[in-house]
Amino acid sequence: MSIVIIGAGLAGATAATELREQGYEGEIVLIGAETTPPYERPPLSKGYLLGNDAFEKALVHPEPWYAEHDIDLRLGTRATAIDRERRVVHVEPASGGESTGGGQSTEIPYEQLLLATGASSRPLHMDGVGEFLTLRSREDSTRLKEAFHAGTKVAIVGAGWIGLEVAAAAREAGSEVTVFEQAAVPLERVLGAEIGAVFADLHRGHGVDLRMSTQVTADDLKSADVRIAAIGVTPDIALAEAAGLELATREQGGGVLVDASLRTSDPRIFAIGDIANHDHPVLAVRIRVEHWDTAIEQGKAVARTLAGTDTPYERLPYFFTDQYDLGMEYVGSPGPDGYDRVDIEGETDALHGDAFRAFWVRGDAVVAAMHVNDWDASEVIRDSIGSRRAVTAEPVSAESVSTEPASTESVSTEPAPVDSGAAQ
Ligand SMILES: Cc1cc2nc3c(=O)[nH]c(=O)nc-3n(C[C@H](O)[C@H](O)[C@H](O)COP(=O)(O)OP(=O)(O)OC[C@H]3O[C@@H](n4cnc5c(N)ncnc54)[C@H](O)[C@@H]3O)c2cc1C
Missing domain, CATH: 3.50.50.60 (FAD/NAD(P)-binding domain)
Incomplete structure (x- = not known):
């Protein structure tokens, strides 16, 4: 059984990796328009741009890893169309690049297809x-x-x-x-x-x-x-659109509509990462997230589904940034209903190294939380949403969050380990 992945970025490469880790032994073709093997983008605006880190640190795996794991990585290759009736993907050399792998074949058959085409700068x-x-x-x-x-x-x-x-x-x-x-x-x-x-x-x-x-x-x-x-990105949905897959409206956040298990309107085709407009089972809203952690975790979840174990994607959005000496992590999403107030705990003069936490509260729930320069608080900010506690304290604090009784329902918000260590 052949699984074809279009888009050799972080989401696509993670899905291919997880398929092998799940013991999937069928054919995997990973098609990427870029000529560089799959890499993480956060270092492009941080360690690599600053000249602190070599580019290689950003690679998901060294290039030989793909052949060693029997993954047919076709770089410099652009998918140009999906024929859903015949279940084939049309490909051609991407402009300016030489295709690798797969010889001159221009049609790649699939049993299941994964779209991970990411986004382009506006x-x-x-x-x-x-x-x-x-x-x-x-x-x-x-x-x-x-x-x-x-x-x-x-x-x-x-x-x-x-x-x-x-x-x-x-x-x-x-x-x-x-x-x-x-x-x-x-x-x-x-x-x-x-x-x-x-x-x-x-x-x-x-x-x-x-x-x-x-x-x-x-x-x-x-x-x-x-x-x-630096005015944002547009999800790369042209292939999905031309193939007649259902798309999200602008009001819904754009992208390709996927269900809780990241399946598009065609049951053989899935979409993950920056292009996926996901019916989030925990947030109970549609959400499209343009973040590193989502690319990784959706890649893992969809691989399990592709390998035969249907896996709804339940994780809450997580992201981080590094600017000068400021480091921060943020978990959750206020969603379309927004928030009533933001409670800030600690002094906020980040220029002079202050560390603080912030909790966005709607009704009696924390809907998003972040810390700045307080890595000891990583767990508590995740937990404030992950445990879905009803918050009674005002203002909310790390301590109140830790002592409020948690409901039994819990959500996974743990960020994924970073293989290359490049993103932080
Ligand atoms: C500079 C920068 C810094 C960032 N920093 C952070 C950060 O600090 N924290 C954070 O959480 N997130 C960050 N992000 C966001 C994060 O990198 C993205 O959310 C993530 O890369 C999305 O992964 P993806 O695999 O969905 O898409 P992409 O990484 O965009 O990969 C998609 C790949 O598909 C290829 N492709 C597209 N169409 C085709 C086609 N038709 N045929 C073949 N290949 C195709 C593209 O060339 C690309 O290689 C940053 C992004 C950028 C650009």
């Missing part, structure tokens, strides 16, 4: 302004690294995760950095005004010219040596 074009660089691939990161020098003027459009991490890396290289953002504080949509302000102070304290509530114009960008668009 491009930005402005009249009278030169090229905007973006950051998604190894090549993009190398290009930025080479551009960041003492005195280089770097303009970044967007103060989301990528914009801020790139700003930190550029500052650490000695560049002059200006960030333009429409919202009133960085990360406002995800973290809200209170915690967004912490990131604003952190970056200003490190010398970033942070221009908030700003609609950037061509004039603003005239003097920049390097312009970077």
Whole structure:
């Protein structure tokens, strides 16, 4: 029985790995448009971009591992169409790349198909302004690294995760950095005004010219040596769409609709990672998560289903960031209903090394929690949501969360171990 995986990124490579770990002995074909073996992207805006880590640290496995585990890895190969009736995937050499493996075959048959095509950076074009660089691939990161020098003027459009991490890396290289953002504080949509302000102070304290509530114009960008668009990503759903799979609406968050077990509207086809709009059985909402932990854990869960044990994906969203000396972890999701209040425990001057915790509360439940610089709190923030305690304390604190009686229903929020150690 043949399983074909389209997308040799973190999600696709993890699924292939887990299939072998589950004892699946059938054929696995892993198709990737990039010429580099599967790798983790977080280092592209952190250790690798900063010049602290070699790129190899980001690889999911060294290249020979795939052949050693009888995984037919076809790099530099783009899937161009899915014929669901004949159950074949059409492929061709990706532009600029040489295909490896599989000779000249342009049709690959499948019994089960997994889509893990990820996302692409949203491009930005402005009249009278030169090229905007973006950051998604190894090549993009190398290009930025080479551009960041003492005195280089770097303009970044967007103060989301990528914009801020790139700003930190550029500052650490000695560049002059200006960030333009429409919202009133960085990360406002995800973290809200209170915690967004912490990131604003952190970056200003490190010398970033942070221009908030700003609609950037061509004039603003005239003097920049390097312009970077960090305005989000678009899930790569063209193949799924052309194959007639059901897609999520914009309001639902976009991507390919999958059920609790990550199955698309075609029972032989699954989707995971950045493209998957998942019917989350615990959150009881549809959610599409563009994060490292989800790529890994959905890869593992879907592999079990593909290998014959139907495995609903129940884990809560988790993500992390590193900027300057600030490290943080966040678990949960307020979802479309949002939150009533955010309780902050500790001093929030992250620029001077403060450590704190924050709990987003709706009704009597913590719906999301994070810590900044307090790695001892990793467990408690996971547990505050994982155990689904009814919270009575106001404000919520690490201690109150630990002493509230937990309900019997619990959810897995433990982040996955990082093979390469690259992501943190
Ligand atoms: C710079 C950067 C930093 C990040 N930092 C963090 C972080 O700190 N914390 C965090 O939680 N998350 C972070 N993320 C997000 C995380 O990396 C993504 O959520 C994760 O990579 C998603 O994995 P994926 O396998 O779904 O998609 P991808 O990693 O995008 O992989 C998809 C692969 O599929 C290939 N592909 C697409 N279409 C085709 C086709 N038709 N044929 C063949 N191949 C195809 C693509 O070329 C790509 O290689 C970061 C992302 C970036 C870009």
